[in-house]
Amino acid sequence: MDNNSGKGGSTHASWTSAMSSFMLKHLANLVAGGTRTSSGFKAVHLNACARAVNERFNSTLTGEQIKNHLKTWQRKFTKINRLRKVSAAGWDEKNFIITLDDEHYNGYIEDHKADDDYFNKPLAYYGEMLTIFRSTMATGKYAKDSSSVLGTEDVQTKNDEEENDGPATTDDRAEASSASKPKKARTQEIEDDGLIGAFTSVGDKLASAN
Numbered sequence: 001m002d003n004n005s006g007k008g009g010s011t012h013a014s015w016t017s018a019m020s021s022f023m024l025k026h027l028a029n030l031v032a033g034g035t036r037t038s039s040g041f042k043a044v045h046l047n048a049c050a051r052a053v054n055e056r057f058n059s060t061l062t063g064e065q066i067k068n069h070l071k072t073w074q075r076k077f078t079k080i081n082r083l084r085k086v087s088a089a090g091w092d093e094k095n096f097i098i099t100l101d102d103e104h105y106n107g108y109i110e111d112h113k114a115d116d117d118y119f120n121k122p123l124a125y126y127g128e129m130l131t132i133f134r135s136t137m138a139t140g141k142y143a144k145d146s147s148s149v150l151g152t153e154d155v156q157t158k159n160d161e162e163e164n165d166g167p168a169t170t171d172d173r174a175e176a177s178s179a180s181k182p183k184k185a186r187t188q189e190i191e192d193d194g195l196i197g198a199f200t201s202v203g204d205k206l207a208s209a210n
Contacts, residue, residue, distance in 0.1 A: 024128035077129040096126035
């Protein structure tokens with residue numbers, strides 16, 4: 001079970017796997033039905049989810065507790081996608097499994113025993129997490145607004161901070177900008193040359209046929 005303190009620490013909820021599953025599926029269905037995730041779930045969505053869970057499991061959850069528990073799964077989702085980048089790791093898209101052969105698995109787990117549950121076995125509720133937090137993978141960035149619920153606007157883990165080399169300086173941005181323009185122009189030149197060559201080849205063949 002997972003205990004979450006409510007607002008002000010006055011209450012807390014005990015979560016079972018079945019309750020977590022129900023919550024994630026409920027919220028994933030909201031997203032699939034068109035609810036936007038870029039601005040997070042509104043209080044009305046969280047409260048509705050709490051009522052649905054309460055009715056199903058005879059519990060007394062609040063929308064704030066749903067929000068807190070969702071953050072727990074958000075952190076798991078962030079960790080899963082970080083572990084997918086472990087050296088030699090593969091990804092079974094159909095079954096949501098991070099794969100490692102015995103040699104790499106044994107070497108990695110020797111130093112990271114807490115990550116054992118994330119390798120070579122189906123990741124529970126990854127499909128629902130992907131639906132809810134998918135924009136996390138697209139941006140790789142997290143805002144620091146503590147009022148937000150979803151991956152693009154909430155938690156930034158220590159590991160993610162370590163992978164970031166720091167904010168770009170003005171010089172960095174200027175250099176990146178100046179470097180990208182010639183590349184784009186060069187790509188366009190290559191594409192134009194290719195089209196011209198293709199048209200010329202077709203013209204030659206037609207001339208030969210005549």
